Amino acid sequence: MRLFAALDLPDETRCAIGEAMQALQSLTHADGKSGPVRWARPEGMHVTLKFIGHVGDPADPSDEQNILSSICAALATVRSRRPVEMNFRGIGFFPDAHRPRVVWCGVETSPNFASLAADTDGVLSSLGIEPNEKASVPHITLARFRSSNSFGNPLGNRPGSRPDNRVGGPLTQATADLLRAAEKMSSTSFGASSASEFHLFESFLKPSGAEYKRVRTFPFVEPSA
DSSP states (O other): OEEEEEEOOOHHHHHHHHHHHHHHHHHHTTTSSOOSEEEOOGGGOOEEEEEEEEOSOTTOHHHHHHHHHHHHHHHTTOOBSSOEEEEEEEEEEESOTTSOOEEEEEEEEOTHHHHHHHHHHHHHHTTTOOOOSSOOOOEEEEEEESOTTTSOOTTTTOTTOOOOTTTOSOOOHHHHHHHHHHHHTTTOEEEEEEESEEEEEEEEOOTTOOEEEEEEEEEOBOOOO
16 A cells, blocks of 8 residues: 555635646646646645555555554654644745746645654654655645656747756747746745644555545644643
8 A cells, every 4th residue: 555644735725726726727738638737636635744655565455454553553653732834825846947847836834844744754764664865845736747848948949048958848838828827826825724633645546646545534732731
């Protein structure tokens, strides 16, 4: 099974981001084709705390269940003194707009998000799960580009500009429209929330895109004395 731990979104934020995604998606599908971008399902959007990956032997259900039980027991020990506050703001690209691979919605969090993610990583690494190489950057993945060449060169062939071959190919009209529209949303607010629990999800990779099933929920706020 393929697992990850994440914070959920309030319905109003999911709806607001979904509307923005529809507007952007219409630009990449203007020609009736699937376009260069694979968009996420709004119902599956989340803020990842820890990507765990594949665990257990799929040919041995008892092995998967034993490992799952150990993971759940470890995650149940993660605590924070207060909820994680989140503000969902802006649309951008990883690694940047010149070499786009991922479209994201930014998430501004309270400082305890970092410690919650680190503690989650720590308790799972004690089970032999590979720790993160770097700290988590809170965001919501909205889309991924199908290939480096399908999106074109965002710098285009502007007069006087130096060609940028890091991505390759001329800028398509759909790409230019998407970049301009996303830039206008760079500071758009999609709402805020306060999370006092996180969830363990199982991920199913399908040709139509990833689907997620919530496995278990973990309240993490320490009770008041």
